[in-house]
Amino acid sequence: MFFTRLRETAQRFMLAPMGGGSTLNIANVSGIPVGLHYSWFLLLALVTWSLATQFYPALYRGWSGPQYWATALAAALLLFASVLAHEFAHSIVARRRGIEVQGITLFLLGGISQLKAEPRTAWEELSIASVGPATSLVLAGLFWLALQPLSISYSPLQGILVYLSVVNLLLGLFNLIPAYPMDGGRIFRSIVWAISGSFRLATTIAGWGGQLFGLAFVAWGMFRVLQGNAGGLLLVLVGLFLFAAAAASSRRREAAEAEDPPLVSSAMCAEPLVAPPDMPVGDAVHRRLLPSGRRALFVCEGSRLVGELNGADAASVPTALWQAVPVRNAMRPLPLPSVRPDDNLWDAVDLLATLQDGELAVVDGERLVGSLSTSDALRSIRSDRSATGAR
Numbered sequence: 233m234f235f236t237r238l239r240e241t242a243q244r245f246m247l248a249p250m251g252g253g254s255t256l257n258i259a260n261v262s263g264i265p266v267g268l269h270y271s272w273f274l275l276l277a278l279v280t281w282s283l284a285t286q287f288y289p290a291l292y293r294g295w296s297g298p299q300y301w302a303t304a305l306a307a308a309l310l311l312f313a314s315v316l317a318h319e320f321a322h323s324i325v326a327r328r329r330g331i332e333v334q335g336i337t338l339f340l341l342g343g344i345s346q347l348k349a350e351p352r353t354a355w356e357e358l359s360i361a362s363v364g365p366a367t368s369l370v371l372a373g374l375f376w377l378a379l380q381p382l383s384i385s386y387s388p389l390q391g392i393l394v395y396l397s398v399v400n401l402l403l404g405l406f407n408l409i410p411a412y413p414m415d416g417g418r419i420f421r422s423i424v425w426a427i428s429g430s431f432r433l434a435t436t437i438a439g440w441g442g443q444l445f446g447l448a449f450v451a452w453g454m455f456r457v458l459q460g461n462a463g464g465l466l467l468v469l470v471g472l473f474l475f476a477a478a479a480a481s482s483r484r485r486e487a488a489e490a491e492d493p494p495l496v497s498s499a500m501c502a503e504p505l506v507a508p509p510d511m512p513v514g515d516a517v518h519r520r521l522l523p524s525g526r527r528a529l530f531v532c533e534g535s536r537l538v539g540e541l542n543g544a545d546a547a548s549v550p551t552a553l554w555q556a557v558p559v560r561n562a563m564r565p566l567p568l569p570s571v572r573p574d575d576n577l578w579d580a581v582d583l584l585a586t587l588q589d590g591e592l593a594v595v596d597g598e599r600l601v602g603s604l605s606t607s608d609a610l611r612s613i614r615s616d617r618s619a620t621g622a623r
């Protein structure tokens with residue numbers, strides 16, 4: 233498939249800065265490591281070059297050559313300080329909400345905050361995502377305010393402030409484009425999440441949106457390159473990056489789901505073998521337990537679990553009395569080892585291994601909703617494996 237190949241290639245080349253390789257660690261700000269991917273130096277050179285040869289000569293005539301270059305370099309470095317402020321805003325809010333931050337990386341296309349976990353609620357996602365663009369917009373306003381007393385001076389300081397207020401405004405607005413995993417896409421995801429109540433659905437929709445936006449950026453960038461505008465190349469790269477990152481995040485989600493432990497409910501026998509407390513032991517054994525092939529039966533009053541009876545329990549009553557003694561007097565009463573339907577199946581298997589001979593009651597409160605034997609668990613693992621193999 234063309235799309236699969238494109239996705240894999242884009243991921244291999246575009247997501248390298250997120251892997252942690254080829255990165256210089258330059259600082260550690262209150263426990264958050266800041267790294268520079270080598271590709272960032274290319275971006276620094278590009279930004280400085282375009283400021284020194286195009287932006288500043290067009291705005292300010294008559295500076296000396298070194299003045300253009302020094303102003304351009306200072307403006308470019310302050311741009312990256314602004315990007316770091318944006319990323320720190322994400323990281324600080326995430327950490328305050330209990331999500332660990334792996335680090336911040338600057339690379340060819342800007343900055344990335346790497347969080348160790350996904351947000352747990354839509355509100356958490358919304359606050360972590362929106363604080364970044366908000367920081368950029370506030371910075372734009374502050375630089376613009378600082379510019380006011382200088383507005384007629386035509387100095388390099390003014391040139392730097394002009395650039396920073398414009399570029400922070402653009403950063404804030406660009407990040408609000410709803411292309412996951414950009415901030416706007418995360419805000420979009422949190423809204424879908426809040427409305428639908430499903431993180432999965434929200435991630436799927438936002439992930440597809442991000443891939444579409446990515447491809448649209450690539451197409452738009454190529455169009456501009458064909459028109460002779462070399463700046464389109466950066467747009468192609470941004471598009472490829474978005475496409476790769478959006479695809480990777482939906483793949484990560486699928487992988488995380490595959491690792492989700494199976495639940496007791498997926499393996500249990502939903503029609504457990506039961507007997508009323510006043511049934512004679514003989515009837516319970518001959519009519520229920522033996523024909524069923526199961527290892528134990530559960531004694532219930534209505535749907536309420538009151539005890540369990542296996543072969544050994546029945547054998548403790550002399551055979552001659554089997555028709556005279558009710559199950560109530562031979563059963564093991566509560567508390568019985570039990571699990572709930574949404575418990576981890578592996579934990580239940582561990583518990584089963586500690587039982588001499590019997591089954592686990594699957595209960596919902598006092599109500600018996602199923603039973604689990606070792607063979608139920610094995611059967612479910614086998615069918616799971618064949619389902620995976622067939623894919």
Ligand SMILES: [Zn+2]
Pocket residue numbers: 318319322364365407415
């Ligand atoms: Zn951001």
